Amino acid sequence: MEGKDNNKILRMTNQRKIILEELCKVFSHPTANDVYKMVRKKLPRVSLGTVYRNLELLSSCNTIQKLDFGEPHKRFDGNPEPHYHINCTKCGRVDDSPLPLKPGLEEEAELASGYQISSHHISFSGICPDCQTQVAAN
């Protein structure tokens, strides 16, 4: 369930480097296919399979994060630090939530549940500032 194959030596190939660079440049939490399109501008012959394999590998060694918002596709975040997210139900956009982490929640949940908690995540849904002004304009 956590990182696997951590014993395998990771080589820094050009593909892997550019996938990581491109992902870290943006704050839009792109899907694998979005990353593929970004990387193809630098490496036209890269394959979608390579992008998937590298995003998976990089997230399993905690260099990036794999996110899930109930959409059919996963999203990726170049920032490996835990933080919360917020997504717009109108346009689908995903932003970082400016809320600070609530580490106390884990202790509270651990006591109440008997689980040994290792992580938690909070996601908010709502309407983003841009979509709010659009609705007002209609």
Add this chain to the structure above:
Amino acid sequence: MEGKDNNKILRMTNQRKIILEELCKVFSHPTANDVYKMVRKKLPRVSLGTVYRNLELLSSCNTIQKLDFGEPHKRFDGNPEPHYHINCTKCGRVDDSPLPLKPGLEEEAELASGYQISSHHISFSGICPDCQTQVAAN
């Protein structure tokens, strides 16, 4: 993004009733395929497509909840009330979190982000009590 086709009249078919009954009986947050297996014991000729269609329909009118834990398949919860979840990284089991709701978080996030927040969810990951004793036994 929210319930759709709310104008359509919903008929209470035998299939729909049994799907809902079976889902409400359990607290295991089953996948569509799990529900299919449960329902087939009562209705051997039911189809997987019907199960998917009804789970989708019932969740879009907030009779049940559709959940997502980053696994390749969605899970369903017969309890439509908002509550948090906790999942075991060893055995994959999903439980309700006994933590009370934190409605203050939404206001905090709304002020900080400029989003008009409509909902939030917290999920915890860790090792469940059963798996903890198993690890100790090894």
Add this chain to the structure above:
DNA sequence: GTATTTGCAAATACTTTGCAAAACC
């Protein structure tokens, strides 16, 4: 030199959909 990584294409896993027949109100 040798193990990892790549590109390609085929396979997989889960879910959705088209359609004619059946069921509901």
Add this chain to the structure above:
DNA sequence: GGTTTTGCAAAGTATTTGCAAATAC
């Protein structure tokens, strides 16, 4: 009776995988 729903099978979408050639260290 007219619309919704079903079972079936086929299609769709996102992702993963097998393999021989290429690459990194």
